[in-house]
Amino acid sequence: MSLLPYLDICLALLVVAVAFWTIAARDLFASVVGYVAYGLLLAFVWIRLYAPDVALTEAAVGGGVTGVLLITAGKRLGGLRNVGQGERPGFGLSLVAGVLAAAVAGALCAVILMLPDPPPSLAPEAVAAIHGAGAGLGNPITAVLMSYRSFDTMLEKMVLILAVVGVWSVGADNAWGGAPAPFRVSKPDAPMVFLAQMLAPVGVLIGIHIFWVGADEPGGAFQGGALLAAMWMVTMMAGVAQPPRVDARWLRVALVAGPAVFLVIGLAGGVVAGSFFAYPPALAKPIILFIEAFMVLSIAAALPMLVAGSPGERPDR
Amino acid sequence: MTPSVIAGLLGAALVGLGLYGLILHPHPLRKLLAFNLIGSGVFLVFGIVARRGAAAGLRFDPVPQAMIITGIVVAFAASAVAVALILRLSAVGRRVTLDPEVPTRPDGGDAK
Numbered sequence: 342m343s344l345l346p347y348l349d350i351c352l353a354l355l356v357v358a359v360a361f362w363t364i365a366a367r368d369l370f371a372s373v374v375g376y377v378a379y380g381l382l383l384a385f386v387w388i389r390l391y392a393p394d395v396a397l398t399e400a401a402v403g404g405g406v407t408g409v410l411l412i413t414a415g416k417r418l419g420g421l422r423n424v425g426q427g428e429r430p431g432f433g434l435s436l437v438a439g440v441l442a443a444a445v446a447g448a449l450c451a452v453i454l455m456l457p458d459p460p461p462s463l464a465p466e467a468v469a470a471i472h473g474a475g476a477g478l479g480n481p482i483t484a485v486l487m488s489y490r491s492f493d494t495m496l497e498k499m500v501l502i503l504a505v506v507g508v509w510s511v512g513a514d515n516a517w518g519g520a521p522a523p524f525r526v527s528k529p530d531a532p533m534v535f536l537a538q539m540l541a542p543v544g545v546l547i548g549i550h551i552f553w554v555g556a557d558e559p560g561g562a563f564q565g566g567a568l569l570a571a572m573w574m575v576t577m578m579a580g581v582a583q584p585p586r587v588d589a590r591w592l593r594v595a596l597v598a599g600p601a602v603f604l605v606i607g608l609a610g611g612v613v614a615g616s617f618f619a620y621p622p623a624l625a626k627p628i629i630l631f632i633e634a635f636m637v638l639s640i641a642a643a644l645p646m647l648v649a650g651s652p653g654e655r656p657d658r
Numbered sequence: 659m660t661p662s663v664i665a666g667l668l669g670a671a672l673v674g675l676g677l678y679g680l681i682l683h684p685h686p687l688r689k690l691l692a693f694n695l696i697g698s699g700v701f702l703v704f705g706i707v708a709r710r711g712a713a714a715g716l717r718f719d720p721v722p723q724a725m726i727i728t729g730i731v732v733a734f735a736a737s738a739v740a741v742a743l744i745l746r747l748s749a750v751g752r753r754v755t756l757d758p759e760v761p762t763r764p765d766g767g768d769a770k
Contacts, residue, residue, distance in 0.1 A: 349661045353668040360672055360695055364679035369687055376691055383698060386668065389661045390709045391717040395701075398727045402734050403698060410734075414687055414741045418754055430682055438681040446674025453666035453703065462711030463721040481720035482727070490724060497728045504735035508742040563727055640731075647738035650745065 349389060356382045373411045380404020393559035394482040397551070401567035402644075409574055410648045413524060417650070478626065479557030486561065487629045491618045495607060498600040498636060501643040505596060508647055509587050516653020518588040524649070529580040537579035544572040552637050556626065562633040566640025573645045584649040592642060599639030603632050662706040669702030686744045686756050690737060697733045701726050 359382060363375040380403045387396035430438075467481065467489050478484040486494045509517075545568075552565025576582040585592050606628060607618040614621045620628050672695050679692030704722055711719030748754045 346661075346664075349664045353664050356668055357671050357675070360675050363691060363695065364675055364683075369685060372688060372691060376694070379695075380698075383702075386665050386702065387705065390665055390705050391712075392705060392708065392723050392726075395705065395723055395726050395730070398730045399698070399701075403694075403730050407694060407734055407737060410738055410741055411687060411691060414745060417745055418687065418748055429684055435682055438678050441681070442674040442678035445677055446670045449670035449673055449703065450667055453663065453670060453706065456707070456710065460707070460710035462713040462719045464711055464713040464716050464719040467720050468716065481716060482724050485720045485724040486727070490721065493725070493728060497732055500732050501735050504739050507739045511742045511746045561727075563731060644734070647735060651742050 352382070352385055352389070356386060369415045370412065373408055373415065376411065377404050377408035380408070394480070394561060394564070397559060397564040398567070401564055401571065405571060406567060406574075406644055406648065409578075413648060413650070417522070478629065480555060480559065480561065482559075483555050483561045483629075483633075487633065488620070488625070491603075491607065495600055495603045495618075498603065498639060501639070501647075502596055502600065505643055505646050508651055510651075512651030512653055516651070518586060519652040520586045521584040521646075521649035521652050523580070523583055524574070524578045525580060529578075533579045534581060537576045537581045541572045541576050541581075544568055544575070548572065548637075548641075552633060553630075555633070556630060562636040563640065566637040567644060569637065569641035570644035573641065574648060577645065577649070584645075587646075587652045592646070595638050595642040596646070597639070599632075599636035602635040606632055662709040665702055665709075666706040669699040669706070672696070672699030672702065675699075684755055686747075686754065687741070689756070690740050690744070694733065694737060697729075701729060704729075 356379065359375055359379040363372045363379060366372040366375060381400055383403065384396040384400040387393070387399055467485055478488070548565045548568030550565075551560040551568060552562055553560075555561030555565065573582070577584060606620075610619040611617045676692045676695030676697075676699060680689050680696065683689050683692060704726055708719045708722035708726070709717075711722065713719065744754075
């Protein structure tokens with residue numbers, strides 16, 4: 342009997358406690374800080390499920406970038422003067438909501454305890470498809486993302502672009518084409534500037550490394566791109582860099598580069614390799630890394646733009 | 659209990675907590691946060707499907723795991739659009755709530 346099952350239970354209880362805190366905290370800021378901690382703790386749960394790639398994504402995107410998004414949004418909402426607030430609902434509604442939430446959670450628990458045995462699995466098909474397509478990728482997740490289900494991954498990059506377009510579109514009409522509001526209006530502290538100057542170069546190197554080893558080890562375009570995005574956001578939060586104008590040509594090229602390269606190579610696969618999104622086996626790995634490099638660029642451009650928000654939003658309005 | 663069952667029950671608890679917060683919090687950003695809790699709970703439930711589907715020499719089924727990674731990124735993109743909508747709605751409507759009953763404060767100066 343090892344200690345691990347007890348650690349698992351403790352970890353689960355800790356995650357539930359932090360999740361409870363994010364719901365119960367009075368203050369929005371406290372709640373968001375709880376959510377970031379929650380994302381990091383959840384990454385440990387993912388590691389226990391043998392999912393290091395998901396753990397990296399959850400820690401970077403689910404915890405970190407979402408936390409920055411909510412903190413920035415909270416600060417901008419706090420800058421709005423004379424705004425009405427909603428009231429907390431009464432005891433009756435709280436009770437009904439609690440019963441409903443408990444019923445849904447209980448039903449889910451029952452489903453989890455009654456999952457079919459033997460479990461269905463696509464792993465043999467995925468492994469066969471990966472070996473059939475050549476590639477020689479050591480990381481099965483990257484192989485699934487870039488080869489077995491490459492069309493999904495391409496569409497998901499399109500969703501990121503659509504989200505950026507959506508965020509830009511809800512800005513005021515007269516602000517169109519301008520730059521999003523800076524991350525901070527006040528003069529940044531010297532330690533923050535120092536941190537950005539020291540951390541950003543190292544973080545960029547680590548991001549590129551995570552993308553590069555993602556072919557064979559845990560990591561990949563999402564995780565590496567998210568790290569690069571985080572480094573750009575750190576420099577913007579320290580005031581070392583400012584958000585670019587949304588009509589800047591280089592920004593738009595960077596945003597569409599990933600899905601565009603992916604789509605062109607996917608279409609070329611129909612001619613060269615015999616089917617849509619197929620790669621010639623001898624060249625599969627270099628082609629996949631080539632596509633992933635552009636995807637890293639697009640992710641690194643899209644995530645900070647999603648956090649920066651619509652053009653022309655000023656917190657002092 | 660195996661780690662995957664614990665993680666699955668954890669996912670169910672997170673869905674319940676998130677649902678409760680989503681219904682009860684008047685602040686739209688808190689609602690969004692609660693919705694993200696539901697999302698990560700659903701990902702965890704999906705994650706134990708990936709863990710249970712271990713076959714072909716792997717300790718997990720790579721297809722659901724890859725879809726979870728895609729899902730986390732898409733969930734973030736959707737959250738960003740929601741934040742942009744909330745900020746714009748609050749700036750135009752001069753109130754931080756989704757409740758149509760709450761009046762806008764008249765002392766806000768220029769009513770945009």
